Amino acid sequence: MAGSTLGTIFKITTWGESHGEGIGVVIDGCPAGLSLCAEDIQTFLDRRKPGQSKYTTARRESDAVSILSGIFEGKTTGTPISLVIFNQDQRSKDYGEIASYYRPGHADYTFDAKYGFRDYRGGGRSSGRETIGRVAAGAIAVKLLNQLGITLTSYTKSIGPIDCDEQNFDAAQITKNPLYMPDAKAAEEAQRYLDQCMAASDSSGGIIECIIKGMPVGIGDPVFEKLDANLAKAIFSIGAVKGFEIGDGFDAARATGKQNNDAFLLTPDGSVKKATNHAGGILGGISDGSDMILRAAVKPTPSIAAPQRTVNRAGEEINIQIKGRHDPVIVPRAVVVVESMAAITIADALLRNMSAQMADVKAFYSHET
Amino acid sequence: MAGSTLGTIFKITTWGESHGEGIGVVIDGCPAGLSLCAEDIQTFLDRRKPGQSKYTTARRESDAVSILSGIFEGKTTGTPISLVIFNQDQRSKDYGEIASYYRPGHADYTFDAKYGFRDYRGGGRSSGRETIGRVAAGAIAVKLLNQLGITLTSYTKSIGPIDCDEQNFDAAQITKNPLYMPDAKAAEEAQRYLDQCMAASDSSGGIIECIIKGMPVGIGDPVFEKLDANLAKAIFSIGAVKGFEIGDGFDAARATGKQNNDAFLLTPDGSVKKATNHAGGILGGISDGSDMILRAAVKPTPSIAAPQRTVNRAGEEINIQIKGRHDPVIVPRAVVVVESMAAITIADALLRNMSAQMADVKAFYSHET
Amino acid sequence: MAGSTLGTIFKITTWGESHGEGIGVVIDGCPAGLSLCAEDIQTFLDRRKPGQSKYTTARRESDAVSILSGIFEGKTTGTPISLVIFNQDQRSKDYGEIASYYRPGHADYTFDAKYGFRDYRGGGRSSGRETIGRVAAGAIAVKLLNQLGITLTSYTKSIGPIDCDEQNFDAAQITKNPLYMPDAKAAEEAQRYLDQCMAASDSSGGIIECIIKGMPVGIGDPVFEKLDANLAKAIFSIGAVKGFEIGDGFDAARATGKQNNDAFLLTPDGSVKKATNHAGGILGGISDGSDMILRAAVKPTPSIAAPQRTVNRAGEEINIQIKGRHDPVIVPRAVVVVESMAAITIADALLRNMSAQMADVKAFYSHET
Amino acid sequence: MAGSTLGTIFKITTWGESHGEGIGVVIDGCPAGLSLCAEDIQTFLDRRKPGQSKYTTARRESDAVSILSGIFEGKTTGTPISLVIFNQDQRSKDYGEIASYYRPGHADYTFDAKYGFRDYRGGGRSSGRETIGRVAAGAIAVKLLNQLGITLTSYTKSIGPIDCDEQNFDAAQITKNPLYMPDAKAAEEAQRYLDQCMAASDSSGGIIECIIKGMPVGIGDPVFEKLDANLAKAIFSIGAVKGFEIGDGFDAARATGKQNNDAFLLTPDGSVKKATNHAGGILGGISDGSDMILRAAVKPTPSIAAPQRTVNRAGEEINIQIKGRHDPVIVPRAVVVVESMAAITIADALLRNMSAQMADVKAFYSHET
Secondary structure, eight states: OOOOOOSSSSEEEEEETTTTSEEEEEEEOOOTTHHHHHHHHHHHHHOOOOOTTTTSSSOOOOOEEEEEEETTTTTEOOOOOEEEEOOOOGGGGGGGGGGSOOOSSSSSSHHHHHHOOOOOGGGGGSGGHHHHHHHHHHHHHHHHHHHTTOEEEEEEEEETTOOOOOOOOGGGGGGTTTTTTTTTTHHHHHHHHHHHHTTTTTOOOOEEEEEEOOOTTOSSSSSSGGGHHHHHHHHTTTTTEEEEEETTGGGOOOOOOOHHOOEEOTTSSOOOEEEEOOOSEETTTTEOSSEEEEEEOOOOOOOOOSSSEEBBTTTEEEEEOOSSSOOOOSSSHHOOOOOOHHHHHHHHHHGGGGGGGGHHHHHHHHHHH | OSEEESSSSSSSEEEOOTHHHHHHHEEEOOOBBOOOOHHHHHHHHHHHSSSSSTTSSSOOOOOOOOEEEEETTTTSSSSSSEEEOOOOOOGGGHHHTTSBBOOTSSSSHHHHHHHHSSOOOGGGGSGGGGGHHHHHHHHOOOOHHHHOOOOOEEEEEEEETEOOOGGGOOGGGGGGGOOSSSSHHHHHHHHHHHHHHHTTTTOOOEEEEEEESOOTTTTTTTTOOHHHHHEEEEHSSSSEEEEEEEETTGGGGGGGGHHOOOOOOOOOOOEEEEEEOOTSSEETTTSSOEEHHHHEEOOOOOOOOOOOEBTTSOEEEEEEOSOOOOOOOHHHHHHHHHHHHHHHHHHHHHHGGSSSSSHHHHHHHHHHH | OOOSEEESSSEEEEEETTTTTTTEEEEEOOOOBBOOHHHHHHHHHHHSSSOOOSOOOOOOOOOOOEEEESEEETTTOSSSSSEEEEOOOOOGGGGGGGGGGGOOSSSSSHHHHEEEOOOOGGGGGGSSHHHHHHHHHHHHHHHHHHHTEEEEEEEEETTEEOOGGGGOOGGGGGGGTTTOSSSSSHHHHHHHHHHHHHHOOOOOOEEEEEEEEEEEEOOOOOGGGGGGHHHHHHTTTSSSSEEEEEEEEEGGGGGHHHHHHOEEOOTTTTOOEEETTTSSSTTTTOOOOOOEEEEEEEOOSEEEESOEEBBBBBSSSEEEESSOOOOOOOOOOHHHHHHHHHHHHHHHHHGGGGBBBHHHHHHHHHHHH | OOOSSSSSSSEEEEETTTSEEEEEEEOOOOBOBBBOOHHHHHHHHHHOOOOOTSSOOOOOOOEEEEEEESSEEEEOSSSSSEEEEOOOOOOGGGGTTGBBBBOOTTTHHHHHHSSSOOGGGGGGGGGGGGHHHHHHHHHHHHHHHHHTEEEEEEEEEEETTTEEGGGGGOGGGGGGGGTOOOOOHHHHHHHHHHHHHTTTOOOOOEEEEEESSSSOOSSSSSSSOOOHHHHHHHHHTTTTEEEEEEGGGGGGEEEEEEHOOOEEEOOSSEEEEEEETTSEETTTTTEEOOOOEEEEEEOOSSSSOOEEOOOOOOOOOOOOOOOSSOOOOOOHHHHHHHHHHHHHHHHHHHGGGSSEEEEEEHHHTTOOO
């Protein structure tokens, strides 16, 4: 089944394997007239690029984007925007061995079972490099949202057992440490923790949080196209994500109604606000104008240097030791992926919402607004 | 935007409001030749019917299903199956008051903002009664899955702070207590806790768990149509869900790779198995043949009898007290909704998977295999 | 596969068989705030109702619509509108015989081959009664379009060899003859022709034309979602349609560029117009503001009283004679079906078009327009 | 709105402008294990390449395809196949003039109206070069169909008033004349006719026919996803198509039931056949196992050398004369485009059909077939 297309109006299609010619994405349905250049996209790609610190793989990739269509005179034309990032460091010789066995925690076995065989070089389509297309598209979605006064802030909330302390939250810190944590102290601790993991040939999971400010009220549709449902799908479609929550999330399951309900009140300018935001900005699947807050639980990098038990394609139980250097934690590089998927989902929902009321449709087509 | 249709091949469309004529669902794309009668569906609907215990609303609804199309001589024909459940207890007079203000934790405000007005009777389309259509469709999906050897077991994992103890797990208990908990002791404690909540005019959240056994390997598609991503969307589209996880879920974010990786091994018959199941039955978005385990965090019932602060449509801050009797906890009645959404999602994924390999396509069309 | 849902934003799902409980449609994504009552829909259904003249089947059906959801206080709420028309004259005893063989020109054989068996009563889902759901939805789409200043005029262009003469076109005539022809003289001739067909136990085909006035410029999307491509699909999805064309259609294939090109000119008020309209109101798949003109070729009713050769399910060649009275021509009753499908398609395209330009998106979300 | 993606399981997404970096297509959902190399695709592209005869534009383009993903060890992997054809002859200087005005018969005006501006170089996205992506995808679809015993034969049926004579039909002729006509005599006449058109600075339309042999019975879904409805959409989405028909098409509208009905009979091996094939291989939207026959009416090339009246963006009526050399007829190069769109549509329908019967689903998942 075709699984590489997402969205209804703002629609993206990604392609490419870790060690193929390249990775790309087609963004269709972006409104015409959005100013866009390669640098807008490159800035995002650089946030997930390998080789940024000792906590990321040393694979050498400039991950430079080329725009092949959809932009004319510096603006989107309304037609598909095709972006490609050619692979450079395709040393597939490293991967000859993994062709024969199933790495624990990876999709080697399930791909083989589904398709009969697989492009085993670097994980092929199930590689983390698949997210490059998402991030390239996310850069465009974020630019679109910014034009509407919507901003996203994303960061590492925790690494293994090390949590950021909300009291210490400082957005300026996020880009000042290699882990993208908004709490300098926690970032230091987390680095020490990761150093231990690496020393033990082990890896760590973590939690990513994304806050979206400036959301209009009314975005998202009832029933199956709830905004949080689509965010859940988009975030869960990122390789290593094992949990997703909005607002108080799993804590809400422990709470009572008195604790969890957000009272409505009026702002001095007469608009409706919530006194608290346990809901995380969504009520009944529709944005309520408060900050939207979402979190993704990311599992530890499955590629660890320690010996592991597994099975090979010949049907034998074997011991393996995965070679090469791998990220001891996926989380920091996945921060921009979560932000991208959130932005793509919200952009699509916004564009779908313009015809919710007959009065808006009439106003648009009378051209008298 | 149209938000009431879900699925690609096994596709459902729901309709209906709490106090309208009725609630219904159209299931399109169910394979022809599945034996099906009204009782198959009624059994599921009865699991979410109100009035089953003191922990559920006293609204009187028989929730009797009528099959209007798609069945002939006791079997599905491959054409749309239309099911309707007519509303009986539509005393909308109770709801005149809530027309004027926004109930905290409900979608009154966001519906008004999105559509300009709303069917305020009993929450209209955002009512919990909307899930009737899902459960009716879920009954069919479950019957289809059962034919393929796949079974689902769903239950209440926790109510507020009261968790089931895995050591005490007893599937036979699930239907023996009004909370659908598989741990008799926890069920008793939870009932005491709910009694306290009710006495305090308060309500409780909880967690639902669903285990799917007998899954074939290879179901789910890479990238955006991962099986867990579609499960996340389906489960998150249920009204009060605020969190979703697969396998170890958020705990995986605290773990290390050594702890979280599931080694592969061989069973005596030579098939591949995992030694553990932290992944919850899905690797790279594709089922790995282990049990699939998912959890949904459900928020406390927002309708509580205690006084609350809110805002009315006239733009005034007011105190309200919601009348009528409401479920002090949504969780027990939502168990079958979670199971239904999981089954619908898996049924669709299974039907989509049949053309993954060229060899299968050729075998099907040669009819000579 | 699910084939009973159409549309992206204005989305319809139909269900029901000729001799089942009833026929219905769910319309999802209709903007909130459109005034709507049962009579708006009934008027359309009455245009396709049987028993209107000697040229239509005598089956007794009032085809009375019930609105089950989506309307509140006389207006659409933005949630799914569920419409049902219960069958009355379900004398399925007449159909016992056709269970065993394949009627020429019908879908009996292909349904059996596809699904393994079929609801043979009155053609089941492949019956002409399936179009009731389309027409009910079409009534809503037309009402929506009318609010935007768009009107549709549909009629019988030809019956067998009898064509309307464009010189005699009189829209007022359309409803004055049982064939819905805009040329009184042609209507008389066509009736004589049909009398001959009936006397010969034969039937006739014909052509339906639909003109859409008041279209805004810019509706339809490039490449696969061209407005004419979606109209082609929508019209071709009507049972007996074998051909479709826009503007000059097949005549354009005989023409030269000089003949076929429509020069642009300016109207006194400075807007752009075309001097001619060979294109039928669409250029590059996008509406150009001229009248849209489309035609559908409808095959002769396959149910004829004359003896025919066919094959039965037991694998024998047999002679059959189809009993009961059948329309000698489908065309007059299909006129409103063509109009409905055109309106549904255009409504969806209009709602999709509102986000084509970034400036419009910004204006909508700044709420300063 | 996103309009560049087509299909449900076999899904294609095209991108690119006439004078941008290149043209491409992503094919997602192609089953794994299909042998595929660049030459398979190049053969198809060469059939629509410019510069093949004096009847096609002299633009120099090798139209060489690169495969960027989805193939491993010579076979499809089940993941997206990304194909790109880089533009070479991008002399956009020729197009400065047409930036300012609207060419009759082109989409310049409608693109401007829809998007606010347009990539005017060579028609941008509305250029005939957009079909390159379709043909590249079509090559893969045809290869897939061939594996299932399905073959497509496509040719020019008529050029302007010159029709092929069915009596002279000789498939071997198709590739022996520059017009792809299966009738050598008609091809000569048509060339004389085109010479006259060119001498008169004029152009010609024509009709393309496609015959599909070897179709299994049962492909296509009832109601909106009828196989002919999807073929209609796919073919009508090709730029210059103004009419589409199946089987007898518009002639069926002139016929009677006795003439048009195809009797069923038995072949010596006991299978069901039709005595005639007025239906063109489809009954009730589902393939009946006979040859499928479809035709597309193609309008004359709108770019003619003769002077024309039009309007410019400054709102003035002007006389224009389009420079450069243009195809005097689109039809011969569009033959492979029609075939490609037909193949893409059929491939998708075939893959969707595999779950129509519960017995097939059970057989697939029991792996005992």
